[in-house]
Amino acid sequence: MKQKLIRITTVPISLEKLLTGQLRFMNSFYDVIAVSSEKENLEKFGKAEGLPVFPIEMTRKITPVQDFMAIVKLFFFLRKQKPFIVHTHTPKAGLVGMIAAKMAGVPHRLHTVAGLPLLETVGAKRKILDFVEKIIYGAATAVYPNSHGLRTIIEENNYCSTKKLKVLANGSSNGIDTSHFDPALFTSAQNQKLKEQWHIAKDDFVFIFVGRLVKDKGINELVEAFGVLNSENQHVKLLLVGNFENDLDPLDESTMKRISEGKGIIEAGYQNDVRPYLAIADALVFPSYREGFPNVVMQAGAFGLPSVVSDINGCNEIIIDGKNGTIIPVKNSGAIYEAMKKMSSATPWMDSLKQNARPMIVSRFEQKVVWEAIRNEYRQLENK
Template sequence: MKFLLIAGFPDSLLQFRGALIEALQAADLEVHVAAPDLPEGDAMRQRLEAKGLIIHDIPLHRTGMSPVADLKCTLHLWRLMRAVKPDFVMGYTIKPVIYGSLAGWLARVPHRFALVTGLGYAFQGQQSDGKARRLLRSLVQGLYSLGLRRTEKVFFQNPDDEALFRTFSILPPATPSCVVNGSGVNVAEYHPTALPAAPHFLLIARLLGDKGVREYAQAAAQIRARRPDVLFSLVGWIDENPDAIKQAELDAWTGQRTLNYLGRLADVRPAIAACSVYVLPSYREGTPRTVLEAMAMGRAVITTDAPGCRETVMDGVNGWLVPVRSADALATAMQRFLDEPELAARMGTRSRDIAETKYDVHKVNAVMLHEMGIQ
């Protein structure tokens, strides 16, 4: 039995799907992975091959909407599936879901699944959006609908995304769906650590506007105006995305010492261990993996009352929920941890409990394999 997993970003295969891949292998499946930027001799390709995976480099452009390029990718995936003859195929993130599902249907792969890990830039809409943004959203919704109609089941990482897809008929009534608790977290690898003596807030994210990076910087500036001893760290990188933070903005925050920028980290555990409270002011998520990692390490969390984020925090129990796009509300929540220093330890203990009970990656993957008929 063969399983083909399609990704838009090769690093995510081990970072976010490593435990799922191991579970598939443990179920005696031959696992193939397809992703762009995996030529022969590439370091990531070698790491994947060392895991016993069969690697396929594909011409997929993660960003951009070129019909010619996307058609080329779909045809490439179709030819790949005709050659490999997988029994199962699953894509995650927008283009692998859409074009992987279509190619799997054309290639007559028996079992086709999709994993919607978040809705991305195209769905971050407001009434004030321009014509181009609205057109992009309409196009993506139509393509999603076209692809998902060809799947056996669709996995979502929060109930709001599932409801949105049903409400707007992106997911047809006849196609089953299942909500899972995000990508999960390995609670054995992310274990609790002692809190630092001084207050220290941390955000880990791609440097995009819709991750709430600007609100984080604004709230940090408010707090530091009266408490210059408080540290605000930022981990991440400027992504190829229309909503990306500009380099000049990042330079201004670091130059004014509003934020302590740590760059992109291969291992975020030391950064989480150094913080006392984790912050993610995102506008919308699937289920934010960084929040789960921080929870597993015993950190209180401030995040938004937004789809995907609100599921991770019991307000007042393991952290605080704040409105989307509100730097003032974010600063108020941060101030509560400064006024009541014992909160961070108490809420952090509850975070660890929730991570173990709800978000253990092995529990999440067991549900997915059962729903796919593999276990």
């Protein structure tokens, strides 16, 4: 009889996108149950993956009353299910999941840290979020930062004992399926058709950004830098793939105006499959303020794209400056401009970055390596 494993995220898209295929893989060894909010989307995920699900309403905002109700509901569910392991991802799921699991007496309570939104917060709110982080890690029996830089930040802030911390494999929460993220899957005709759809000319150099279009991702600085570059060279395009989050982290009005005006900026919106867009791009630009271990940088690399990334944990572990991309200071539109200008010039340097991009991802971050590392952690718990 298999042991029960419960995996929890705040919203189902994290199960679907950030942990693609992982729960199905773990279901070969455990009876896996997926827990998240948004009942309809969660049930759709469960049906697609062949997994039972349990919906609990959680938000990404500070909502004490709703959080308390979620903890109580999850506590009773865990008492009934008696899982061997509860493994949480994302901050709110970590808070609700780890407290409820400890109250319910779950023996192994694991939390993966894939980023710390609080790093861009100050004042009283920062103190509250620091306290919440300590509660999560205190209730957990093991904490897995998904990058070495993130582990260092956790240690520097004294969120928990270093004995609880471990980075699995080479980092990342899920690795990357390089057979899925492969430019060879897309033909020249397919690429040309998509370019024509977005009015991208044959000799245009296309920078792509994939992710939430919010302040924390460096979009204000990116759009400002691109505006200068495009005024000098109209054959440079910026392809934005993602949604705005105006209620949580709005962009500056000037940025929104520039995006709406076009002028070399293509707003493609959220795409369920980003691969066709990576296939028509020449380079990724990802000037985020904070990350855990960004999937999109691995995905772009697997497509042979060099990346411009900010000097933050995760990004500076995937990209080696001058090898498969370039690393720039955080919140610096001038540095973004200079990096984009250099990349968009046809140089041997750029050719070298392209040649290295995919092999450096395949050799370090193949998905099965990460899955086996997590499975090995679970296996060790079975022997305790």
